[in-house]
Amino acid sequence: MVEPRVYDAMSKPIVGHLDPFFFEVTQAVKTGLNACFGTANEFTVAMSATGSGGMETAVANFVEPGSKFLIFANGYFCDRLTEMGKRQQANVIRIEKPWGETWTPEEAREAILREKPNTVAYVAAETSTGCWTDGKTICDAAHEVGALVIADCVTALGSMPIEFDKTGIDIAYSCSQKGMGCPPGLSPFTVSPRALKWLTEDRKSVIPTWYLDIKLLSEYFGGAKRYHHTAPITAFYALHEGLSVIADEGLEARFTRHWKNRNAFVAGIEAMGMEMHVAKGHRLWNLMTPKVPAGISDMGVRKHLMDNYGVEILGGFGELAGKVFRIGLMGVLATEKDTLFLLEKFEEALKAQGFVPKASAVEAAKAVYKAA
Amino acid sequence: MVEPRVYDAMSKPIVGHLDPFFFEVTQAVKTGLNACFGTANEFTVAMSATGSGGMETAVANFVEPGSKFLIFANGYFCDRLTEMGKRQQANVIRIEKPWGETWTPEEAREAILREKPNTVAYVAAETSTGCWTDGKTICDAAHEVGALVIADCVTALGSMPIEFDKTGIDIAYSCSQKGMGCPPGLSPFTVSPRALKWLTEDRKSVIPTWYLDIKLLSEYFGGAKRYHHTAPITAFYALHEGLSVIADEGLEARFTRHWKNRNAFVAGIEAMGMEMHVAKGHRLWNLMTPKVPAGISDMGVRKHLMDNYGVEILGGFGELAGKVFRIGLMGVLATEKDTLFLLEKFEEALKAQGFVPKASAVEAAKAVYKAA
Numbered sequence: 001m002v003e004p005r006v007y008d009a010m011s012k013p014i015v016g017h018l019d020p021f022f023f024e025v026t027q028a029v030k031t032g033l034n035a036c037f038g039t040a041n042e043f044t045v046a047m048s049a050t051g052s053g054g055m056e057t058a059v060a061n062f063v064e065p066g067s068k069f070l071i072f073a074n075g076y077f078c079d080r081l082t083e084m085g086k087r088q089q090a091n092v093i094r095i096e097k098p099w100g101e102t103w104t105p106e107e108a109r110e111a112i113l114r115e116k117p118n119t120v121a122y123v124a125a126e127t128s129t130g131c132w133t134d135g136k137t138i139c140d141a142a143h144e145v146g147a148l149v150i151a152d153c154v155t156a157l158g159s160m161p162i163e164f165d166k167t168g169i170d171i172a173y174s175c176s177q178k179g180m181g182c183p184p185g186l187s188p189f190t191v192s193p194r195a196l197k198w199l200t201e202d203r204k205s206v207i208p209t210w211y212l213d214i215k216l217l218s219e220y221f222g223g224a225k226r227y228h229h230t231a232p233i234t235a236f237y238a239l240h241e242g243l244s245v246i247a248d249e250g251l252e253a254r255f256t257r258h259w260k261n262r263n264a265f266v267a268g269i270e271a272m273g274m275e276m277h278v279a280k281g282h283r284l285w286n287l288m289t290p291k292v293p294a295g296i297s298d299m300g301v302r303k304h305l306m307d308n309y310g311v312e313i314l315g316g317f318g319e320l321a322g323k324v325f326r327i328g329l330m331g332v333l334a335t336e337k338d339t340l341f342l343l344e345k346f347e348e349a350l351k352a353q354g355f356v357p358k359a360s361a362v363e364a365a366k367a368v369y370k371a372a
Numbered sequence: 373m374v375e376p377r378v379y380d381a382m383s384k385p386i387v388g389h390l391d392p393f394f395f396e397v398t399q400a401v402k403t404g405l406n407a408c409f410g411t412a413n414e415f416t417v418a419m420s421a422t423g424s425g426g427m428e429t430a431v432a433n434f435v436e437p438g439s440k441f442l443i444f445a446n447g448y449f450c451d452r453l454t455e456m457g458k459r460q461q462a463n464v465i466r467i468e469k470p471w472g473e474t475w476t477p478e479e480a481r482e483a484i485l486r487e488k489p490n491t492v493a494y495v496a497a498e499t500s501t502g503c504w505t506d507g508k509t510i511c512d513a514a515h516e517v518g519a520l521v522i523a524d525c526v527t528a529l530g531s532m533p534i535e536f537d538k539t540g541i542d543i544a545y546s547c548s549q550k551g552m553g554c555p556p557g558l559s560p561f562t563v564s565p566r567a568l569k570w571l572t573e574d575r576k577s578v579i580p581t582w583y584l585d586i587k588l589l590s591e592y593f594g595g596a597k598r599y600h601h602t603a604p605i606t607a608f609y610a611l612h613e614g615l616s617v618i619a620d621e622g623l624e625a626r627f628t629r630h631w632k633n634r635n636a637f638v639a640g641i642e643a644m645g646m647e648m649h650v651a652k653g654h655r656l657w658n659l660m661t662p663k664v665p666a667g668i669s670d671m672g673v674r675k676h677l678m679d680n681y682g683v684e685i686l687g688g689f690g691e692l693a694g695k696v697f698r699i700g701l702m703g704v705l706a707t708e709k710d711t712l713f714l715l716e717k718f719e720e721a722l723k724a725q726g727f728v729p730k731a732s733a734v735e736a737a738k739a740v741y742k743a744a
Contacts (some may be wrong), residue, residue, distance in 0.1 A: 007383045010606065014374055014555055016684070049583060050420050052601035056583040084582045177602065183386055185420070185557060185604030208580040210456045211421065211428040229424035230549065232557030234382065235607070272499070312388065 001332045003181045009241035010183075010234050017230045025240050026231075032243030035251055036157050036180075037172060038202045039164035042194055046176065046239055047187040047212065048232050051154045054173030054187030056084055057212040059151045062171055063119045064205050065089035070117035072108070072138065075099050076318050077152055078127035081121050088208075090368055091118065099319040100129035100277045100289065105137035120149045124172075125156035128318060130289035130326065131278045132156070139168030148195050152208035157188060158246060159258045159286035159330050170195035174307065176235065179286060181331035182242040184234045216227060242354070258285040260372055261329055261339045264365040268343040271364030272350070272357035277324045281345045286330035289316070292323055296353045301325070304349035311345060336369055373704045375553045378687045381613035382555075382606050389602045396683060397612050398593055398603075404615030405560045407623055408529050408552075409544060411536035415568055418548070418592045418611055419559040419584065420604050423526045426545030426559030428456055430522045432568060434543055434573040435491045436577050437461035442489035442519070444480070444510065447471050448500035448690050449524055451599060453493050460580075465489065471691040472501035472626070472649045472661065477509035484513035492521045496544075497528035500690060502661035502698065503650045504528070511540030513544030522569050527551065530618060531630045531658035531702050542567035548607065551658060553703035554614040557607045630657040632744055633701055633711045636737040640715040644722070646730035649696045658702035664695055673697070676721035708741055 015021050030044045037044065047054050059081065063069045069090035071081050074097040085092040095111045097103060103111075110118060120142045122133050135151055142149045148170040153162050158179030164172055169192065178187040191199075191214060199214060207213050211229065220228035246254055262285045266276055269290045277289040292298045298315050302325075305311040316324040327346075329339060343361040350357065387393050409416065431453065435441045441462035443453050446469040457464040468481045469475060475483075484492060492514045494505050507523050508564050514521045520542040521718045525534050530551030536544055541564070548558040563571075563586060571586060579585050583601065592600035618626055623661060634657045636647055641662045649661040664670045670687050674697070677683040688696040699718075715733040720731065 002386055010382045011379045014549075017556070049425070050601045050604060053421070053583045056581065060580075079581070087578055087580050087582055089578075108415075175602065177386075183604060183606035184389070184602045185607055206459055206461075208432075208459050209428065210452070210459055211425045211584075216463045229422050230547065232422060232555060232607070234555035234610075235557055235604070314543050 006241045009237045012321045014233045037164040041190045044190040047189045051175030059084040060209045061214045063088045063090045067118035072122035075126035100131045100134045108137045109141040116145045123152040127155045182207045182238045184221045258334045261334045265370040267368045268361035268365040271359040288327045289324040300353045301349045378613045381609045386605045409536040413562045417563040419561045423547030430543045431456040432581045433586045435462045442492045444494035447498035449495045474505045480509045488517045495524040499527045504658045507539045543658040554610045577587045604616035630706045631705045636740040639740045640733030640737040643731040660699045661696040672725045673721045
């Protein structure tokens with residue numbers, strides 16, 4: 001769902017991509033994104049590409065041919081990172097977990113100290129599983145062996161804290177939809193001074209992409225304002241407005257809102273006698289993955305919600321095909337009203353497929369709101 | 373300038389990137405783009421990137437490491453093609469002309485038969501010079517030696533004929549702004565069956581970019597509808613509407629409109645005693661480059677227009693810095709009214725800088741409209 005104010009912002013007249021007003025917008029976007037990422041980085045931009053373009057920017061700039069690229073792999077987007085790493089001719093090593101599980105600090109640390117990679121990547125917020133992977137140990141161990149760390153924050157940014165600086169991440173990217181509440185099309189992207197230094201001083205090989213070259217982009221968006229490409233001005237207006245919406249609510253208030261509604265939603269699910277796929281403490285704040293109860297058709301439930309209420313929830317895919325629902329409650333939808341509505345209709349849809357809930361989802365969620 | 377209808381289209385609610393409605397939109401976009409390109413190509417999409425991203429898509433997919441990449445170089449964007457070719461580790465050969473000049477058929481043919489490249493690139497419409505390069509001989513000669521031909525159509529698409537099929541182009545890209553009248557952010561992109569066959573069957577090395585990989589995109593936009601990236605839905609709505617605007621006017625009528633106004637504009641320029649930088653027969657239909665008269669400050673003229681009328685015309689850069697004005701009249705601005713307004717104020721601005729016109733620009737242009 002896109003914020004209504006964001007739609008309005010897209011009707012603003014286009015200015016030139018070297019217009020001083022445009023650079024005011026990019027400066028404000030940088031400030032807003034830095035707040036969301038939790039960083040004071042100098043290089044923070046919106047890439048003129050979607051979230052996957054942000055992933056490619058990270059890998060193409062920070063993974064060299066022949067270097068060792070260690071990927072913490074526990075979902076679909078880790079596989080995409082793997083594919084991109086191979087295309088950069090890196091020596092890709094994967095540390096595997098079943099989809100939806102994550103690593104203990106000891107496991108993460110041990111893998112990094114053993115492999116001594118040049119670059120490490122993990123998916124902080126896995127859209128395919130609903131699992132959050134905390135990066136603190138990964139970053140600490142990576143820095144011990146001199147590696148840079150890439151964190152995929154596509155689903156999380158704007159809905160829950162990333163804490164880029166505190167965690168020690170070096171490169172992070174996201175998208176303009178999902179947690180940011182804007183149309184897709186841009187990829188928020190931030191780079192630590194340490195990673196920028198490596199790129200400028202230590203990288204040996206030529207970066208194959210010109211379009212996504214961070215050094216060139218730092219000359220465009222940075223002090224020099226040197227023409228690189230014609231930025232998608234309208235998309236920047238949208239993101240600028242989306243960040244204003246976030247600032248008006250307050251970042252902490254927004255995070256708390258998502259956290260509360262997630263908790264109420266989970267209470268509702270568990271009250272019905274269903275289980276969450278991801279263990280407590282590792283769940284995203286805006287994308288929930290209840291397990292499909294035994295004998296229940298997930299397609300039937302989804303069709304019921306879509307046909308009767310126009311509500312779209314997603315199914316699992318890959319390792320989780322048929323095993324989980326993927327339910328997003330983010331941005332304008334992360335409210336008590338929408339959470340209760342969704343739980344009510346979800347319960348109804350499950351019942352229509354033959355599921356017998358142990359207790360009322362809505363009542364359990366209401367109790368959580370009341371206690372809060 | 374963006375068409376008002378296009379702004380409205382961007383307020384339409386976002387649907388999922390695998391929604392059947394979205395694929396109806398992409399199908400209509402394909403049909404509209406094919407008409408503009410003048411092709412019956414099966415693979416025609418809007419890339420989720422700007423015009424420069426389209427250029428990178430062309431080079432990354434169709435120029436292999438170690439292959440010979442021949443570039444017809446007569447302006448700024450040829451240099452960008454060169455840079456991208458080098459980043460793909462191709463053996464880049466440049467056939468040079470001064471900025472704003474183009475090749476005779478004999479010169480083009482001789483260069484290709486001599487060099488026997490694997491891929492050839494030329495800029496059909498050079499934004500930096502206003503020069504049109506006809507691709508017929510280039511394509512014929514390239515096909516004689518088994519090479520593929522890339523044509524940069526960034527400024528031309530939607531304002532003048534490309535004639536992709538008739539010319540024999542293999543790969544062409546453009547942008548969503550300029551001739552298309554939409555905000556920047558997408559890159560119309562089309563590939564001949566011959567080039568697609570080469571990509572699928574003959575290319576030996578791995579394509580370094582995943583985000584811009586044509587084979588993966590053909591599985592997303594083509595029959596399989598296999599998830600690749602989250603397409604920027606709103607930008608697709610805009611392009612879809614921009615193409616409807618073009619279809620409503622009629623492509624031929626639109627081309628003729630640009631052609632007539634370009635001719636009237638040139639008549640006005642020449643009546644004042646000024647010269648066009650590009651020779652007759654090689655001028656774009658929507659971007660004109662009059663030479664800056666001796667002793668006149670181009671910055672002064674541009675500032676006069678901006679300060680008094682909010683009219684933005686551009687200066688030359690690179691080889692043409694201080695030597696030409698770059699004046700765009702395209703889309704909603706390519707009208708008799710706007711052409712006459714611009715000529716009147718341009719003459720006024722030139723006079724304010726000390727230029728003495730031989731005759732009235734507006735009267736000369738009016739005579740052209742009358743004769744038409």
